[in-house]
Every structure is written in structure tokens, then in C-alpha cells.
Amino acid sequence: MMPIIEAENFSYTYPAADNKALDRLSLQIEQGEFVAVIGANNSGKTSLCLALTGVIPHLYHGRMQGRMRVCGMDTAEANVAKICPSSVALVMQKPENQLSGVRFTVREEVAFSLENQGMSRHEMQERVEAVLRMTGLTHVADRSPHHLSGGQLQKVALAAALASDAPIVVLDEPTTFLDPLSARQVFEILYRLRRQGKTIVLAEQRLEMIAIYANRVIALNNGEKILDGPPAEILVSPILKEIGLGWTRFTTIADLARAKGIWHEGSPLATTLADTINGLRRD
Numbered sequence: 585m586m587p588i589i590e591a592e593n594f595s596y597t598y599p600a601a602d603n604k605a606l607d608r609l610s611l612q613i614e615q616g617e618f619v620a621v622i623g624a625n626n627s628g629k630t631s632l633c634l635a636l637t638g639v640i641p642h643l644y645h646g647r648m649q650g651r652m653r654v655c656g657m658d659t660a661e662a663n664v665a666k667i668c669p670s671s672v673a674l675v676m677q678k679p680e681n682q683l684s685g686v687r688f689t690v691r692e693e694v695a696f697s698l699e700n701q702g703m704s705r706h707e708m709q710e711r712v713e714a715v716l717r718m719t720g721l722t723h724v725a726d727r728s729p730h731h732l733s734g735g736q737l738q739k740v741a742l743a744a745a746l747a748s749d750a751p752i753v754v755l756d757e758p759t760t761f762l763d764p765l766s767a768r769q770v771f772e773i774l775y776r777l778r779r780q781g782k783t784i785v786l787a788e789q790r791l792e793m794i795a796i797y798a799n800r801v802i803a804l805n806n807g808e809k810i811l812d813g814p815p816a817e818i819l820v821s822p823i824l825k826e827i828g829l830g831w832t833r834f835t836t837i838a839d840l841a842r843a844k845g846i847w848h849e850g851s852p853l854a855t856t857l858a859d860t861i862n863g864l865r866r867d
């Protein structure tokens with residue numbers, strides 16, 4: 585089966601920039617994967633998210649080399665409006681950059697994203713109610729978006745993006761401004777979406793959440809892909825320290841325990857609480 589996302593030696597430089605924001609990136613993502621993209625500031629995470637929607641290169645111009653394909657479409661050739669939102673739903677870091685801000689209620693704000701898609705009124709209503717339920721927003725559907733907490737507003741942005749029912753959901757650090765509970769709720773929603781067959785690409789810094797929910801981690805550094813594999817392998821790599829990302833608390837504890845000889849010999853370093861408990865020797 586063809587990968588749902590495929591980058592081949594994809595490089596991109598913003599107009600007037602000297603360095604490449606994405607540098608010879610090659611990757612293949614299959615349908616149904618939950619891929620976390622990690623990297624220090626300026627490593628290229630946002631640029632990758634924008635490249636997956638066609639915003640790069642169509643709206644930013646700049647210099648592009650190589651090829652990016654999503655859902656079988658070459659993003660350099662396809663119309664951005666055709667890619668996003670029908671094939672790729674994009675959720676940005678700050679919901680206020682994404683939401684219209686002119687709708688009176690949460691329900692209207694979510695419906696707004698569907699208004700120009702030529703959908704029947706009935707289908708539109710069903711879609712909106714379904715994403716409100718999925719994101720846990722039904723009880724605030726009649727409230728003004730202006731009266732919601734940051735966490736709720738981010739969920740409205742997520743619901744608005746999901747309303748298009750795109751097979752790929754791309755999120756650029758959506759939990760940055762959220763408290764740990766709201767962040768966890770966002771991860772839970774993404775996990776459920778994955779189980780429904782959606783493909784998730786999430787730029788994110790919360791390594792402990794990634795360890796639990798993602799099935800694959802890609803690390804970027806200066807626009808290059810430097811690591812790619814399962815969380816249990818990538819999140820314990822010493823390279824993460826070298827690029828300024830560090831480890832989860834659990835990996836640090838496991839590493840200390842190993843140095844003191846109280847870590848099960850042969851056990852990999854932990855990335856979750858459960859693995860830490862299992863790895864500690866009690867003899």
C-alpha cells in the first residue's frame with residue numbers, strides 16, 4: 585500500500601533566509617500512524633507541519649527542492665485548498681490564529697469551517713455534533729468561544745479542524761499553553777482518532793505523553809531528520825541531550841539506577857512510570 589505521507593529529499597528555505605528550514609527530509613508515514621515530531625526551537629517542526637498542508641511552498645514561496653506527497657497528491661502541484669482541510673486538518677499552537685473569532689457560539693465556530701464545502705445542512709449538523717462529542721465540548725456548545733478557558737479553546741480549534749473529516753491530522757504544538765490535564769485530554773482525543781484510522785502527525789515537546797500515546801517519533805535538528813523510530817527507542821537516545829531536548833524524568837531515573845547497579849541488567853532505559861517500576865531491581 586502507498587504511504588499516506590511521503591517526503592523525498594524535501595528541502596525548503598524561506599524567502600530571504602540563508603539556512604534551510606527543512607533539509608533533505610525523506611520519510612514515509614503509513615495510514616493510521618501516530619507520529620510525534622520533536623526537536624529544539626527552530627529545528628523545523630512548524631515548517632514540516634506547513635509543508636504537509638501545502639502552505640509551504642504555495643503561500644510562503646521560498647525555495648523548495650525534492651518532493652512531498654500527501655494522500656497521493658504532490659503538494660507542489662496540488663491546490664492548497666484541495667489539500668487542507670479535506671485531506672489534511674491543521675491545528676496550530678494558538679487557537680486564536682485558527683478560529684474565526686467572529687462567531688457567537690462554539691457550535692457556530694466549529695460549523696464555520698464547513699460552510700464553504702458544499703455540504704447539506706443536515707450532514708453539516710451531524711458532523712458538528714459528532715466532533716463536539718468527540719472533543720468533549722457538547723456542554724459548552726452554546727457558549728461564546730470568548731468565555732472559554734485556554735484548554736477548551738484549543739479543543740474548539742481541534743474540533744473545527746476535525747469537522748472536515750480529513751484522513752490526516754497535523755498539529756503544531758497544540759498543548760504548549762495547556763495545563764497537564766488539558767494536554768492529556770488532547771492526547772486522549774488524538775489516540776481515539778488514531779483508533780478510527782486517522783493518521784496523526786504531532787509536533788510536540790511533551791516527551792512523557794509521546795512515550796505513552798505515539799507509535800513513532802521523528803527528531804529534527806536544523807531541519808534534518810536525525811532520529812526515526814519507536815518512542816521506547818528514540819526517547820532514550822543520548823542524542824536528545826546533545827540537541828538540547830533532554831530525556832523524560834523516567835529515563836533520567838533509569839539511567840541513574842543503572843549507574844548505581846539497581847537497574848535490571850539488559851533492560852532498556854524507561855520512558856514511562858510503568859517501565860521505571862518494572863526496571864528497578866528489588867533484590
Ligand SMILES: Nc1ncnc2c1ncn2[C@@H]1O[C@H](COP(=O)(O)OP(=O)(O)OP(=O)(O)O)[C@@H](O)[C@H]1O
Pocket residue numbers: 598599601603604605623624625626627628629630631632
Ligand atoms: N517566516 C519565516 N521566514 C524566515 N525564516 C523562518 C520563518 N519561519 C521559520 N523560519 C526559520 O526556519 C527554521 C525552522 O523554523 P520552524 O519554525 O519550522 O522551527 P520549529 O522547530 O517549529 O521552532 P519552534 O519550536 O520555535 O516553533 C528556523 O531557522 C526559523 O528561524
